[in-house]
Amino acid sequence: MEVNYNNIKVIGFDADDTLWVNETYFRDAEEQVGRLLSHYETPNKIDQELFRMEIKNLPTYGYGVKGFMLSMIELALELSNGTVSNKVISKMLDIGKDMINKPIELLEGVEDVLKTLSKDYKLIVATKGDLLDQERKLEKSGLIDYFHHVEVLSEKEDANYEKLLKHLEIKPSEFLMIGNSLKSDILPLLNIGAEAIHIPFHTTWEHEKVNEKDTNGAKYKIVESLTEIIKLLQ
Structure with missing residues (x-):
C-alpha cells in the first residue's frame, strides 16, 4: 500500500506502548x-x-x-x-x-528516531491518561526536549484531534500520527484527513481493540518498530 508523506510537517506520537512500556x-x-x-x-x-x-x-x-x-x-x-x-x-x-513509580523502559530505537526526525519535522506528543502521571513519565524518559508540544487528551476521538490540530494551526494533510492503538491513534486521524502509522505492541488493552470491519479499507502503514519510520519518511 502506497502512502505519500511528502506533505507532512508535524509528527505526533502516542506515549504509552509507543515510546515506552506501559x-x-x-x-x-x-x-x-x-x-x-x-x-x-x-x-x-x-x-x-x-x-x-x-x-x-x-x-x-x-x-x-x-x-x-x-x-x-x-x-x-x-x-x-x-x-x-x-x-x-x-x-x-x-x-x-x-x-x-516504575522506571521508564524506552522501546527500541526511540531516542535515535526522535533525534533524527526532529531535524526535519516538528514533533508533538498526543496521549491519554492522567496528566500528572504522563508529565512525570515524560520527564523521567529524557525525551521531553524533542517535543514542540505535549497534549494529554481525555479521549482520542475525531473531535479531540481536530481541536488539537486547530489549536496548533496544523492542517490535517500536514499531520502524521504514530501509535500502537488502531482505535485511538490510527482510525480517528484517517477520519479527519491526516496520516497515521501503526506500530503494534505485544499486548493491547481490551478497550482499545477493534474488529476487522472497523479497519476495512483504511489506508495506513504498519511497521514493527519505530526505527522503520525513518525509511518511510525519506
Missing part, C-alpha cells in the same frame, strides 16, 4: 488482583469484572493508574460485599503506587 504493567497488576481476591472468585472472572469496573468508571476517573487503583478497590468491596480486609486494600494501593 500495558505490560497493567497485565501484571491484574494478575496480582486476581490472587488477592481469589477467595471470592476465579481469576478469569475477576479479570472480567475488573475490566467491567474500569469501563464503568472511565467517565468519572478517566484513564491511567489512579483510576485503575480506584476500580480495583471498588471491585474488592463489591465482590466481598464490603468485607474485604484493610490489608488487601493496602496491598492494592501498593500495587498502584508501584506502577506509578
Whole structure:
C-alpha cells in the first residue's frame, strides 16, 4: 500500500506502548488482583469484572493508574460485599503506587528516531491518561526536549484531534500520527484527513481493540518498530 508523506510537517506520537512500556504493567497488576481476591472468585472472572469496573468508571476517573487503583478497590468491596480486609486494600494501593513509580523502559530505537526526525519535522506528543502521571513519565524518559508540544487528551476521538490540530494551526494533510492503538491513534486521524502509522505492541488493552470491519479499507502503514519510520519518511 502506497502512502505519500511528502506533505507532512508535524509528527505526533502516542506515549504509552509507543515510546515506552506501559500495558505490560497493567497485565501484571491484574494478575496480582486476581490472587488477592481469589477467595471470592476465579481469576478469569475477576479479570472480567475488573475490566467491567474500569469501563464503568472511565467517565468519572478517566484513564491511567489512579483510576485503575480506584476500580480495583471498588471491585474488592463489591465482590466481598464490603468485607474485604484493610490489608488487601493496602496491598492494592501498593500495587498502584508501584506502577506509578516504575522506571521508564524506552522501546527500541526511540531516542535515535526522535533525534533524527526532529531535524526535519516538528514533533508533538498526543496521549491519554492522567496528566500528572504522563508529565512525570515524560520527564523521567529524557525525551521531553524533542517535543514542540505535549497534549494529554481525555479521549482520542475525531473531535479531540481536530481541536488539537486547530489549536496548533496544523492542517490535517500536514499531520502524521504514530501509535500502537488502531482505535485511538490510527482510525480517528484517517477520519479527519491526516496520516497515521501503526506500530503494534505485544499486548493491547481490551478497550482499545477493534474488529476487522472497523479497519476495512483504511489506508495506513504498519511497521514493527519505530526505527522503520525513518525509511518511510525519506
